[in-house]
Amino acid sequence: MKMTEHLTPEEKKDMWILWRRSCLLNGSMQAIKRQGMGFTYSLIPLLKRYYKDDKEGLTEALVRNDTYINTHASTGTFLVGLTAALEKSKAAGEPVDGDTIVNIKTSLMGPLAGIGDSIFHITLRVIGAGIGITFANQGSILGAIIFMLIYGGTFLGIKYPLIVSGYTLGTTYLKELFEKGWIKSISKAASVLGLSMVGCLASSLIKVSTSLVIDIQGAEVTVQSMFDAILPNLLPMITLFIVYKLIKRKVSVTKIVMGMLLLGILMSFLGIM
Amino acid sequence: MGTALLVALTYWVIYVVDESFSWQALVRPIVTGPIVGLVCGDVTTGIIMGGLIEAIYMGIVSIGGGAPANAFDATVICTVFVIKGGLSTEAGLALALPIGTLTARIPQLILPIHAYFIRIFEKYAANGDADAYSRLQAMYRFVIGKNVQVIVIFFAIWLGSDAVSGLFNMLPAWVTGGLSVGAGMLPALGLGILTSMIFNKELGAFLVLGYALHAYLGLGTMAVAVIAGAIAVIMFFSDIGKSNNQPVVISEEEDFLS
Incomplete structure (x- = not known):
């Protein structure tokens, strides 16, 4: 394969390790960190080698990657390759900033998920199912097989080139930028992207609204419509802010989850939400 | 009960194999239907049910993971009800969406379990215990x-269709509604952890920018990435222009651009 020409035999092997391990990207999927653990798991064999004699570095790398990531299990593997390359540079003592790695991941995960969703869930799955259903309606097993080839086959096939290109980007262009000593500027730029993305995701993913109706001189006014008119999605942002403060105060994840579910039931019982 | 046991085992195997590739392919109705049909001794009905349920669920796209209804659970339960329970294909099909909507709530109920294991993962990471971390993820x-x-x-299969809908109807509306409300807040947790890692006062306003682009203009992640990316590039170049005015750096910069 031409695109792996610049890789050493060992790096080629690494790419397959990343391919195999990233198959478990969704293996511990839940609503809190999504694929965070699957992502860290994908990198572990390489991290262990990169930070061979540096237990502290390995620990930092594990903690750094063990965080919220929500991307597509196939197109998102681009990030697995890219992060591996950045961790490699960092472990080699190059001036790669840990926060920058997190920021780059955060800013790219959404767009990659968007691309993955439109390629796989919207296009290929609908094409595969559309053709498959015609066969299935006649009682033919060909329907399932065609679906698996069109959707399942491409899903796995596209991962390898994506991992390699992510890794290549990380080892060449980004590394070049780091080497020029533009770390501060890069991490600033990455923060701009990362924070904007979190703002957008918070507004679109967090669903909090109120069904409260207040009576103003006989006229019934729904509180939510007032919010919508002035500051739409204000409640999700307030929720994010409160959770952020709780995490800063080291309140455990379990407590926050239980709190949210109980608060939900309480609010629902009182008819506020 | 034999059927219920066999089907539950089949469900588990399909899920584990599918998840081994993060695939979301084997759990689609069009593939699950024939497999369940095979187990229940009527492949053709399984294929047909799978095709019909796929047609219902094809349009339900779960962008970002939060599925409004679970196609996999619905296919397994409805196909068995049709083959073994003597339900007509149409009646089985009519159940597909309600059942899928009900079982889609389960992940919210077991979230405390996940939260507990997330803490174990965090502990392994903080101790630098990569092998234990790997093992837990591989077993998860x-x-x-x-x-x-x-x-x-x-x-569900053991007790039959009436019992299933009866059980869910027993729960008061404020419990099921409340769970949905709680589930709506959950993404704030992952995003809150992320914010705590990358937030800084100087650039914090970009959080507001991302929010405003979505809330007021309705832009998606892709559009926000492009806009924020452009701002990031502008900031990057103005930044390096400010800090380095030496001719050496400028020539390097030209190299990079050309």
């Missing part, structure tokens, strides 16, 4: 995964 789909759903599927 077997030992936690969808095991609660497996039990639900078992009882």
Whole structure:
């Protein structure tokens, strides 16, 4: 394969390790960190080698990657390759900033998920199912097989080139930028992207609204419509802010989850939400 | 009960194999239907049910993961009801969406279990114990995964269709509604952890920018990435222009651009 020409035999092997391990990207999927653990798991064999004699570095790398990531299990593997390359540079003592790695991941995960969703869930799955259903309606097993080839086959096939290109980007262009000593500027730029993305995701993913109706001189006014008119999605942002403060105060994840579910039931019982 | 046990086991195997590739392919109705049909001794009906349920669920796209209804659970339960329970194809099909909507709530109920294991993962990471971390992730789909759903599927098939809908109707509306409200807040947790890692005062306003672009203009992640990316590039170049005015750096910059 031409695109792996610049890789050493060992790096080629690494790419397959990343391919195999990233198959478990969704293996511990839940609503809190999504694929965070699957992502860290994908990198572990390489991290262990990169930070061979540096237990502290390995620990930092594990903690750094063990965080919220929500991307597509196939197109998102681009990030697995890219992060591996950045961790490699960092472990080699190059001036790669840990926060920058997190920021780059955060800013790219959404767009990659968007691309993955439109390629796989919207296009290929609908094409595969559309053709498959015609066969299935006649009682033919060909329907399932065609679906698996069109959707399942491409899903796995596209991962390898994506991992390699992510890794290549990380080892060449980004590394070049780091080497020029533009770390501060890069991490600033990455923060701009990362924070904007979190703002957008918070507004679109967090669903909090109120069904409260207040009576103003006989006229019934729904509180939510007032919010919508002035500051739409204000409640999700307030929720994010409160959770952020709780995490800063080291309140455990379990407590926050239980709190949210109980608060939900309480609010629902009182008819506020 | 034999059927219920066999089907629950089949459900578990399909899930584990599918999750081994993060695939979301084997769990689609069009593939699950024939497999369940095979187990229940009527492949053709399984294929047809799978095709019909796929047609219902094809349009339900779960962008960002939060599925409004679970196609996999619905296919397994409805196909068995049709083959073994003597339900007509149409009646089985009519149940597909309600059942899928009900079972889609289960992940919210077992979230405290996930939260507990997330803390174990965090502990392993903080101790630099990469091997233990790997082991837990590799086992996760077997030992936690969808095991609660497996039990639900078992009882649903064992008790039959009336019992299933009766059970869910017993829960008062404020409990089910409340769980949905709580589930709506959950993404704030992951995003809150992320914010705590990358937030800084100087650039914090970009959080507001991302929010405003979505809330007021309705832009998606892709559009926000492009806009924020452009701002990031502008800031990057103005930044390096400010800090380095030496001719050496400028020539390097030209190299990079050309």
